[in-house]
Amino acid sequence: MASITIRNVPDEVHRALRIRAAQHGRSTEAEIRAILEQAAKPAGRMKLGPLLSSIAREAGGLTEAEADAFDRLRDRQPAEPIRFE
Structure with a gap:
């Protein structure tokens, strides 16, 4: 599986991602993967x-x-x- 490094993420974005991940019961990394998958492969495409x-x-x-x-x-x-x- 591929890896991606994202640099220069603003602190407020990182904080929002951590909060969103906690709301969904996932790690921040898992939340980012879910966001990327939804963006790249939307359900209605x-x-x-x-x-x-x-x-x-x-x-x-x-x-x-x-x-x-x-x-x-x-x-x-x-x-x-x-x-x-």
């Missing part, structure tokens, strides 16, 4: 697969039954990045 299916449906190239079949068969695990070793 449009994903590529459903977006492409909706475009195909609107264009008339994909029936509802076909879209449902593709959705059931789709692998929901993220792809592994390519390694050049």
Whole structure:
């Protein structure tokens, strides 16, 4: 897992993060991870697969039954990045 160092965090921001973490029953580090995850991967974001299916449906190239079949068969695990070793 990757590590990130953030320098020059103002004292009042750090204090607010500690308070927020305590309110959620987490460490400050865990709270920051949760904040970063929510910012980078918001719950309501449009994903590529459903977006492409909706475009195909609107264009008339994909029936509802076909879209449902593709959705059931789709692998929901993220792809592994390519390694050049």
